[in-house]
Each structure stands twice: as structure tokens, then as C-alpha cells.
Amino acid sequence: xxxxxxEIYGHCTVCGLRLSERLTYRGRNYCRRHLETFSDDVDxxxxxxxxxxxxxxxxxxxxxxAGQFFGAEVTGAPRIIxxxxxxxxxxxxxxxFLTRLAALREVELSPLLPTMFVLAALIAAAxxxxxxxxxxxxxxxxxxxxxxxxxxxxxxxxGSIHAFLLYAMVRYTVWQTPSFEHRADGVLYGLxxxxxxxxxxxxxxxxxxxxxxxxxxSYRILTQTFAFLVTGLVLGYFLGxxxxxxxxxxxxxxxxxxxxxxxxxxFYAGTELNNxxxxxxxxxxxxxxxxxxxxxxxxxxxxAVYGLLRRHNKLTKLHLESxxx
Amino acid sequence: xxxxxxxxxEQLEDVQSGLTRNDRLSAIxxxxxxxxxxxxxxxxxxxxxxxxxxxxxxxxGIEATYPAGWLIDEGEDYVVRMRDPKAxxxxxxxxxxxxxxxxxxxxxxxxxxLTIQRSTDLAAYRVLxxxxxTVGEMTFTRMNFxxxxxxxxxxxxxxxxxxxxxxxxxxxxxxxxxxTYMADEDTxxxxxxxxxxxxxxxxx
Numbered sequence: 278x279x280x281x282x283x284e285i286y287g288h289c290t291v292c293g294l295r296l297s298e299r300l301t302y303r304g305r306n307y308c309r310r311h312l313e314t315f316s317d318d319v320d321x322x323x324x325x326x327x328x329x330x331x332x333x334x335x336x337x338x339x340x341x342x343a344g345q346f347f348g349a350e351v352t353g354a355p356r357i358i359x360x361x362x363x364x365x366x367x368x369x370x371x372x373x374f375l376t377r378l379a380a381l382r383e384v385e386l387s388p389l390l391p392t393m394f395v396l397a398a399l400i401a402a403a404x405x406x407x408x409x410x411x412x413x414x415x416x417x418x419x420x421x422x423x424x425x426x427x428x429x430x431x432x433x434x435x436g437s438i439h440a441f442l443l444y445a446m447v448r449y450t451v452w453q454t455p456s457f458e459h460r461a462d463g464v465l466y467g468l469x470x471x472x473x474x475x476x477x478x479x480x481x482x483x484x485x486x487x488x489x490x491x492x493x494x495s496y497r498i499l500t501q502t503f504a505f506l507v508t509g510l511v512l513g514y515f516l517g518x519x520x521x522x523x524x525x526x527x528x529x530x531x532x533x534x535x536x537x538x539x540x541x542x543x544f545y546a547g548t549e550l551n552n553x554x555x556x557x558x559x560x561x562x563x564x565x566x567x568x569x570x571x572x573x574x575x576x577x578x579x580x581a582v583y584g585l586l587r588r589h590n591k592l593t594k595l596h597l598e599s600x601x602x
Numbered sequence: 603x604x605x606x607x608x609x610x611x612e613q614l615e616d617v618q619s620g621l622t623r624n625d626r627l628s629a630i631x632x633x634x635x636x637x638x639x640x641x642x643x644x645x646x647x648x649x650x651x652x653x654x655x656x657x658x659x660x661x662x663g664i665e666a667t668y669p670a671g672w673l674i675d676e677g678e679d680y681v682v683r684m685r686d687p688k689a690x691x692x693x694x695x696x697x698x699x700x701x702x703x704x705x706x707x708x709x710x711x712x713x714x715x716l717t718i719q720r721s722t723d724l725a726a727y728r729v730l731x732x733x734x735x736t737v738g739e740m741t742f743t744r745m746n747f748x749x750x751x752x753x754x755x756x757x758x759x760x761x762x763x764x765x766x767x768x769x770x771x772x773x774x775x776x777x778x779x780x781x782t783y784m785a786d787e788d789t790x791x792x793x794x795x796x797x798x799x800x801x802x803x804x805x806x
Contacts, residue, residue, distance in 0.1 A: 288620075304622060413644065413647070417688055418647050418650065420671060420688065426650050429643065429646055430646070430647065432639075433639045433640065433642050433643030433646065434639075434640060434643035434644075434647075437636050437639035438640065440636075441636040444632065448629070448632075453620045519625075519628070523624055523625070524628075525624060526628045526631060527631065528624075528628065529628040529631075529632055530628060530631040534635060534639075537636075
């Protein structure tokens with residue numbers, strides 16, 4: 278039961294300052310300023326994310342048209358440049374527009390965002406890739422596994438490792454610092470690490486294959502990016518709630534498990550759905566089903582996380598107002 | 603009074619460290635959960651690596667089990683070819699061919715025909731040995747051979763690979779079933795046991 282008391286001293290969960298009055302919300306102590314502000318929303322986050330989502334939709338359509346015009350095959354250096362651009366540019370644009378919009382709106386964002394972006398990019402290259410592809414040999418297994426084994430492998434190995442690394446990057450760096458001062462900062466950090474992680478992961482994927490084709494390869498990269506963004510959104514929601522409320526001990530592990538499951542499932546669906554039946558006797562390939570499925574899932578997850586966070590923030594403010602009154 | 607003091611100390615410590623008991627348990631549980639998921643994944647991977655799939659050709663009347671994940675293709679010159687997609691630089695493969703052998707045609711005729719054909723198709727093709735082997739009450743002919751596999755693209759920067767192979771010739775009424783195993787010289791011995799298992803599962 279939430280309560281506010283003025284009886285004992287403590288330290289603010291956000292800034293760590295010693296409190297002259299003890300104010301608690303769901304098991305965490307706050308100074309007056311942070312008690313009033315931790316449930317504030319970070320509007321530029323949602324607006325920038327929606328803008329980039331729209332931009333990605335435009336890129337998908339543009340690639341499809343370009344594929345019709347120039348043919349699906351790109352050769353030589355443009356193959357690599359195209360792949361790297363599709364991997365990295367959306368992430369950089371998201372970060373750029375987010376900071377510009379925040380500056381215009383005079384919203385103070387964490388100065389650690391670029392650092393977290395780079396950290397995630399380095400962890401994807403230094404830990405995730407070698408662990409998954411050189412030590413565990415996930416690709417080798419996926420190449421010769423049955424459909425059910427591929428689903429298990431994607432969830433148990435790929436998904437759980439990606440989700441844990443993304444969780445650990447936020448949990449053991451900024452989670453306990455004053456830079457994490459709003460509930461929505463969970464999603465902010467979840468997304469910035471996901472973008473950085475996905476950018477490197479996909480860039481290395483491009484180098485592995487010596488570049489990607491205009492339509493199929495680019496869509497594959499976007500499909501993987503959407504899977505990472507869903508993971509970041511889910512982790513961000515759980516990290517954001519747990520930061521400002523003393524949740525049950527299983528809450529965060531449930532969040533990491535859900536994020537890992539969704540990551541693995543979307544990696545699986547993103548490739549598996551592309552094997553389509555052309556007619557009754559033959560199968561074929563289309564890059565669209567996996568891409569559209571993951572995109573739809575991302576939009577739904579985005580809406581769900583946005584709605585839930587707004588609801589929690591609203592309820593918190595109402596609750597605090599009722600106590601003040 | 604003592605209980606109240608103890609509660610206060612614990613709460614104060616929690617606040618100063620910023621972590622509650624739930625947070626600490628949660629941090630441990632997340633790590634354990636991830637380790638459990640990865641361990642389970644690796645166990646499944648180990649179990650799956652020994653799996654075999656079954657190939658059946660009703661037209662040729664042939665059935666065999668082969669390592670899971672190998673790629674199958676059926677061609678005009680052979681009944682089936684099974685290739686390991688992970689093998690580098692030469693794809694380890696099994697091939698089953700049937701050759702009509704009615705009347706006076708002997709195994710030796712089939713073997714010689716195959717040698718002449720391969721000597722024109724494959725670079726540096728050499729027959730290393732021909733011998734009869736007996737398994738149970740049945741006698742087969744085995745021919746060991748080698749050739750050099752080079753990428754036809756002259757811009758590919760890799761050395762040609764020496765490939766070793768074994769043919770097993772099985773007479774089956776008016777035809778001879780030729781079962782072939784080919785692998786690069788470094789992995790040939792390593793994969794031979796697997797080929798023998800494949801051979802043991804062959805039904806015709």
C-alpha cells in the first residue's frame with residue numbers, strides 16, 4: 278500500500294540526497310522534488326520514436342520501389358554501403374532527432390545517452406557476436422535444425438543472451454544513478470541501447486555476407502532491428518517501473534524472460550514466415566511476411582508500453598495529489 | 603525495542619545502498635534465469651546434433667538415414683546427393699547412383715566406366731585402390747580415389763583442395779547401387795564412421 282510519511286530520515290532513490298523528511302512511494306524513498314517529477318513523461322522520446330518509425334515505413338516503401346526500378350540485385354561496394362546505412366542510419370537519426378527535439382522543448386535528457394549507445398554497440402561486437410556465433414555456433418545449429426529446434430534455439434540462446442546483455446547494460450550502469458530520474462527513462466535507455474546494439478549486430482551481419490541485396494537483405498536487417506527494439510521497449514518498461522517501485526523479486530526476471538522470449542520469437546518469425554507456399558506443390562520466398570509481422574509487433578508493443586507507462590504515471594500523480602490534499 | 607532498532611538499521615542500509623532485498627534477489631534471479639536458459643539451449647543443441655533424417659526414393663527403391671541438416675538434391679546422373687552445408691572448403695557428401703547392369707555386366711565394368719567418366723570430369727582423378735570387402739554374408743567392392751577440387755572462378759583466392767573418396771558397389775539384381783563418400787583429405791577419416799552408419803541404414 279503506497280504511503281507518505283514524515284517520520285524518519287533516508288536518502289532519495291534518485292539523487293541520493295539525505296532527506297529532511299521521509300517521503301516514500303511503494304517502498305522507495307524520495308526527496309520532494311523527485312517524488313513530484315519521477316512520474317513525468319519524456320515526450321520527445323515518444324515523438325521521436327514515432328517519427329523514426331514513420332521514416333522506416335517510408336524506407337521500406339522506397340526500397341520496394343527501388344527494387345522494381347533497379348532490380349533487386351546490387352553489386353560491389355554499394356552492397357556493403359547499403360547494408361551499413363540501413364543498419365546504422367536509423368539509429369543515429371533517432372539519437373540525433375531525440376536530442377534536437379529535447380533541446381527545442383527544453384527537456385533535459387541524460388547526457389549518458391550517447392555513451393550508452395556506444396557501450397551497447399561495443400558489447401554487441403565484443404560479447405554477443407563472439408558468444409553466439411563462435412562459441413555456441415548458433416548459426417551452424419539453425420542451419421541444420423528442425424523448425425521447432427530453431428524456435429527453441431532463437432529463444433533460449435539468442436533471445437535470452439540478447440535480453441540479458443541489454444538489461445545488464447542499463448541495470449549495472451545508469452539504473453541506480455541520478456541520470457535515471459523518470460519512469461519513462463527505462464524506455465529511453467532500453468531503446469538507446471537497443472539501437473546501438475542492433476546497429477553493430479546488423480553491420481557485422483552485413484560484413485559477414487559481403488553486403489546485402491537491395492530488398493531482401495535490407496528487409497532482413499530491418500526485421501532484426503524491429504526485434505531488438507521490441508526487446509528494448511519491454512526491458513525499458515520493467516526497468517523503469519522497478520527503479521521507482523520496490524517490485525516483487527520475480528518482477529524484473531519476468532521482464533527479462535519476456536523480453537528474451539519476444540526477441541527469439543521475432544527472430545524466428547522474421548525468417549520463418551518468409552518461407553511461403555507459391556502453390557499447392559511448391560514453396561517460395563518473400564521478404565514481406567516476416568518484415569510486416571515484426572513491424573506490426575513493434576507498433577503494438579510501442580503502443581502497449583506507451584499506454585501502460587502513461588497510465589502508471591497518471592495514477593501515481595493522482596495518488597500523490599490525493600495524499601497532499 | 604530491539605526489533606524496532608534492527609528494522610530501522612536495515613531500512614536505512616537499504617536506502618543508502620539504493621537497493622532493497624527484492625532488488626538484490628531480483629539481480630541474482632535474472633542471472634540464474636539467463637544461465638538456465640542458455641544451459642537448456644546448449645543441451646538441446648547437443649541432443650539435436652546427433653539427429654538423423656530419413657531419405658526415401660520410391661522411384662529408385664532406396665531408403666537411408668543421413669545426418670540432420672544436410673542438403674539433399676536429386677539429379678539426372680545420380681539418385682540423390684547429400685551434402686553437409688557447413689563443410690569448408692569442400693562440402694562433405696554422400697551420393698547414391700544406380701547403374702543398369704544386366705546380362706554379362708560385371709562390377710568391374712561399372713567401376714571402369716565410372717573411372718573413365720571421372721577422369722574427364724574431375725581434375726587429377728586417380729584410383730588409389732580397389733578391393734572386395736565382406737560384411738556378414740555379403741561381398742561388396744570398394745574403390746578409393748582422389749581428385750583435386752578447384753573453384754572455376756580464377757579470382758577466388760584459395761588453394762585447390764585434395765578430395766578423397768570411396769565408392770561402395772553393391773549388386774542388386776539387374777543394377778549396381780554405387781554409394782559414394784567424398785570429403786577433403788583433412789576430414790575424410792573423421793567422417794568415415796558417419797558414412798559407415800549411413801551405409802548400414804541403406805535399404806534397396
